Amino acid sequence: MIRAEIRKRSRTVVDAVIVLIVLVLMIQMWLLTATLESYLAGHAGAALPGVVISAVLAGVAVSLYRFLRRLG
Amino acid sequence: MPEESAVKKRLWTEEFSVQAAEDKYVLRRQFAKFLVLTSFGMLAGNLWIWARSLMGRNKSALPTQEIAKASEIPVGGVKLFNYPGPNDNCILVRPAADRYVAYSQKCTHLSCAVYYSHQDGKLACPCHQGFFSVEDGRVLQGPPPRPLPQVALARKGEQLLATGWVEES
Numbered sequence: 001m002i003r004a005e006i007r008k009r010s011r012t013v014v015d016a017v018i019v020l021i022v023l024v025l026m027i028q029m030w031l032l033t034a035t036l037e038s039y040l041a042g043h044a045g046a047a048l049p050g051v052v053i054s055a056v057l058a059g060v061a062v063s064l065y066r067f068l069r070r071l072g
Numbered sequence: 073m074p075e076e077s078a079v080k081k082r083l084w085t086e087e088f089s090v091q092a093a094e095d096k097y098v099l100r101r102q103f104a105k106f107l108v109l110t111s112f113g114m115l116a117g118n119l120w121i122w123a124r125s126l127m128g129r130n131k132s133a134l135p136t137q138e139i140a141k142a143s144e145i146p147v148g149g150v151k152l153f154n155y156p157g158p159n160d161n162c163i164l165v166r167p168a169a170d171r172y173v174a175y176s177q178k179c180t181h182l183s184c185a186v187y188y189s190h191q192d193g194k195l196a197c198p199c200h201q202g203f204f205s206v207e208d209g210r211v212l213q214g215p216p217p218r219p220l221p222q223v224a225l226a227r228k229g230e231q232l233l234a235t236g237w238v239e240e241s
Contacts, residue, residue: 041218058111065108
């Protein structure tokens with residue numbers, strides 16, 4: 001009974017982590033399209049900040065995934 | 073008999089050792105892994121744009137190219153030419169007697185060829201009704217997201233020369 005309850009709770013945490021990773025991914029998608037649009041418009045200055053922010057977000061996604069693995 | 077069924081049950085559980093709940097749990101983790109890999113794909117896209125921007129910076133200066141004689145284009149007339157490469161279509165327009173302008177002919181929406189309408193004084197894209205100002209190439213109407221890239225022109229006597237792209241302000 002207790003084990004089932006723990007499993008249910010941990011599944012809720014897993015779902016929450018997946019939602020957070022999806023949010024991070026959505027921000028990255030927006031960032032990529034905005035950077036590409038800016039680059040095609042001739043403004044190459046947005047490319048480097050785009051890489052830095054995308055790398056930070058990828059790092060957040062990896063951290064969330066590692067947390068998920070530890071949970072398992 | 074009961075012993076035999078117990079053995080069968082054990083064999084069955086050995087074959088299908090994964091519990092349904094655990095299976096669901098693993099799938100979620102696999103999904104999360106896929107999301108993280110996609111996240112790295114987005115980072116790779118940004119890195120590609122950055123690399124392209126660095127390569128563009130190191131590119132040698134664009135060539136100077138003779139594109140037309142000033143007198144060969146009537147007022148309100150146009151001449152098509154290729155610049156800087158043979159596949160880069162451009163359009164030279166003479167909107168007034170003493171004024172010449174040139175733009176890339178590719179619409180910034182979906183790359184249809186734009187044409188000059190002297191009556192309207194606009195460059196028009198027939199595909200999706202996009203209109204650009206002939207003065208500076210800015211978008212006047214329609215779906216194009218960016219102005220037309222403008223070719224920098226120079227005049228050497230009668231000859232009109234393309235010397236590069238006009239930087240956007």
